[in-house]
Amino acid sequence: MSDIRKIYYERGTEELRKKNIHAHKLVQLFNNSNIENAKQREDIIKELFGNVGVNPSIEHNFHCDLGNNIHVGDNFYAGYNCTILDMAEVRIGHNCMIGPNVGIYTAGHSIEPKNRNRSGYAIPITIGNDVWIGGSCVILAGVSIGDNSIIAAGSIVTKDVPANTIVAGNPAKIIKNIEINETE
Numbered sequence: 001m002s003d004i005r006k007i008y009y010e011r012g013t014e015e016l017r018k019k020n021i022h023a024h025k026l027v028q029l030f031n032n033s034n035i036e037n038a039k040q041r042e043d044i045i046k047e048l049f050g051n052v053g054v055n056p057s058i059e060h061n062f063h064c065d066l067g068n069n070i071h072v073g074d075n076f077y078a079g080y081n082c083t084i085l086d087m088a089e090v091r092i093g094h095n096c097m098i099g100p101n102v103g104i105y106t107a108g109h110s111i112e113p114k115n116r117n118r119s120g121y122a123i124p125i126t127i128g129n130d131v132w133i134g135g136s137c138v139i140l141a142g143v144s145i146g147d148n149s150i151i152a153a154g155s156i157v158t159k160d161v162p163a164n165t166i167v168a169g170n171p172a173k174i175i176k177n178i179e180i181n182e183t184e
Contacts, residue, residue, distance in 0.1 A: 005142060006121045007088045023048060023067040031061055053094060058082065065107070078102070079135065087122035088141070096127060099135035099153065106141050128163065148178055 009016060026048040033041050046052045048067035053074035061081045064070060069086035073094035080100040084090055088106040098104075106122040123142035127133075131145050134153030145151065146163030155172040166176040 005088075005123050007123070008119065008121050009087060010119050012118065019066050019068070023064060026067060027063060030058070035060070050089075052076070059100070069106075072096070073129065085122075087120065089124040090127075091124070092127040093129035093131065093147065095129060096131045096133075098133045099137070101136045102133055102139070103137075104139045108141050148180065150178070 026044055030041060030044040030048070033044065041058070042056060045056055045058060048064070049070045049072060050068045051071040053072060053076060055074060056072060056076045058078045059080040059082070062078065063083045065085050065087050067086065069089045070084055070092075071089065072092045073096065075095045076092060077096070078098040079102070082098055082100075083103045085103075085105045085107045090104055090106060104125055106125055107120055108122070109116050109120045125139055125141065126144040127139070128145055128147035128149070130148045131150070133139070133151045134155070136153055137151050137155045137157065139145070139151070139157045143157050143160060145157070145161040146165070148164045149161050150166040151157055151161070151172065152166060152168035152175070154170075155168050156170040157167065158171040161167050161172070162174070164178040164180060165174050166178060167173060168175050
């Protein structure tokens with residue numbers, strides 16, 4: 001993981017505080033919105049996220065840091081209790097499904113104890129098209145997940161996942177390649 005992609009930030013700055021409060025107000029509005037009012041829920045997500053494709057669906061109890069660093073493609077689905085810490089960009093492709101209790105974390109902190117709580121760094125995360133992330137998974141900073149891949153429930157993804165693979169475990173390891181049938 002190269003320092004080139006790292007974004008450094010200071011906690012407690014007025015600018016970051018304002019962005020965080022704005023996002024938290026929208027998240028609160030979303031989480032308290034009428035579940036039957038799909039248009040209102042989609043409008044809130046479009047205001048919160050950086051980019052949103054068509055037909056987004058996010059279940060109750062969603063959380064994020066800033067929101068504007070989250071970019072999702074068409075037919076995005078996130079299950080209950082999804083948390084995306086987006087101090088850096090999180091780019092998610094088309095037709096992706098995220099199970100319940102998933103955490104996607106771009107943020108990290110120094111291993112040095114002095115001033116650890118005052119600053120941090122973030123590294124972007126990229127998730128390709130047609131990816132399925134099972135329940136209770138954690139995707140860590142700097143990871144890229146290739147198209148068509150599956151992250152098995154309960155996995156902790158610490159390294160890049162190639163396209164067309166199934167990974168599982170802590171840390172997640174490749175357990176199977178996915179054969180793509182082009183005639184379907």
